[in-house]
Amino acid sequence: MATIVSIASGKGGVGKSVVASNLALLLAKTGKRVIVVDLDTGGANLHVLFGLFHPPSTLTDFLNNRIKDLAEIAYPVQGCSPLRLIPGTGETLLTANLPHSKKKRLIRCLQRLDAELILVDVGAGTHYHALDFFLLADRYIGVATPDPTSVVDLYRFIKLAAIRKVLTAFLARDPVAEHLLNQDFHSITEVIEAAGKTHESSAEIARSVLHDFRPMLVLNRMTNGSRINTLHLQNLLKQYVGTDLELLGKIPEDQSVQLSVLNYLPVVEFAPSSPAATAFRVIAERLTAKL
Numbered sequence: 001m002a003t004i005v006s007i008a009s010g011k012g013g014v015g016k017s018v019v020a021s022n023l024a025l026l027l028a029k030t031g032k033r034v035i036v037v038d039l040d041t042g043g044a045n046l047h048v049l050f051g052l053f054h055p056p057s058t059l060t061d062f063l064n065n066r067i068k069d070l071a072e073i074a075y076p077v078q079g080c081s082p083l084r085l086i087p088g089t090g091e092t093l094l095t096a097n098l099p100h101s102k103k104k105r106l107i108r109c110l111q112r113l114d115a116e117l118i119l120v121d122v123g124a125g126t127h128y129h130a131l132d133f134f135l136l137a138d139r140y141i142g143v144a145t146p147d148p149t150s151v152v153d154l155y156r157f158i159k160l161a162a163i164r165k166v167l168t169a170f171l172a173r174d175p176v177a178e179h180l181l182n183q184d185f186h187s188i189t190e191v192i193e194a195a196g197k198t199h200e201s202s203a204e205i206a207r208s209v210l211h212d213f214r215p216m217l218v219l220n221r222m223t224n225g226s227r228i229n230t231l232h233l234q235n236l237l238k239q240y241v242g243t244d245l246e247l248l249g250k251i252p253e254d255q256s257v258q259l260s261v262l263n264y265l266p267v268v269e270f271a272p273s274s275p276a277a278t279a280f281r282v283i284a285e286r287l288t289a290k291l
């Protein structure tokens with residue numbers, strides 16, 4: 001079974017796809033059978049970052065049952081075997097607003113893909129699809145820039161993902177789930193307390209579900225003047241979500257990244273000696289150690 005790593009941010013445009021494409025390429029270069037999947041429904045563009053402009057089929061074909069096996073749309077990335085890419089979806093109303101049953105099938109098939117490592121590029125926002133695609137993984141990466149709005153969005157995303165993770169641990173018709181689904185929570189402690197009020201053992205179940213939820217942080221577009229308070233973000237998450245957020249690495253603001261996007265190549269390939277590429281190699285090594 002593949003290890004799945006999801007990459008999300010809450011806020012759009014902070015570098016999720018750039019991070020996903022570069023890490024996928026670096027990890028594939030170590031010989032791992034890697035598949036990078038575009039799960040940004042509605043904003044799928046990962047294929048463009050690899051210069052694959054017109055994929056013969058995409059997740060749209062899979063979701064509309066024209067393709068039965070997800071592996072059929074895992075296209076080899078030119079010049080970078082053993083990396084494969086599953087192009088995203090969202091150009092129809094139905095696929096941009098996936099029904100629950102289709103999402104379930106997609107997640108099930110993704111988790112069964114034959115690969116060593118699967119990287120998932122999750123779209124922006126905190127809707128159920130983004131949260132569920134983030135949570136389908138074994139390891140979680142949150143991306144933020146020094147922009148305070150990005151930090152707030154990432155905090156909110158991780159908090160809501162944690163709450164969603166707890167809620168889905170209870171069956172839909174379970175009285176605990178019914179009770180919890182109709183409430184608004186501000187922190188995980190509130191969720192655990194509410195679960196405990198419904199049934200004695202429920203608080204313990206909620207706590208154990210969160211035990212392995214340890215997202216990692218990638219800070220992107222850092223400059224010398226960036227004054228991002230990583231410690232503050234870590235403290236907030238510890239206090240309100242009960243989750244440790246480990247800093248996986250920092251990527252500098254680097255024009256080579258923009259140029260690499262314009263040239264349809266990940267920066268680690270386009271400008272291997274650039275500061276951003278160097279930072280990506282450090283992050284890939286740290287991530288490998290966590291797999």
Ligand SMILES: Nc1ncnc2c1ncn2[C@@H]1O[C@H](COP(=O)(O)OP(=O)(O)OP(=O)(O)O)[C@@H](O)[C@H]1O
Binds near residue numbers: 018
């Ligand atoms: N480290 C960096 N230095 C300079 N520019 C960067 C850096 N990282 C990302 N960018 C720029 O930001 C743009 C957006 O990045 P990217 O598409 O990865 O964001 P995203 O979070 O996936 O966006 P979306 O939410 O729309 O999917 C890139 O096209 C690139 O121009």
Ligand SMILES: [Mg+2]
Binds near residue numbers: 017018040
């Ligand atoms: Mg993206």
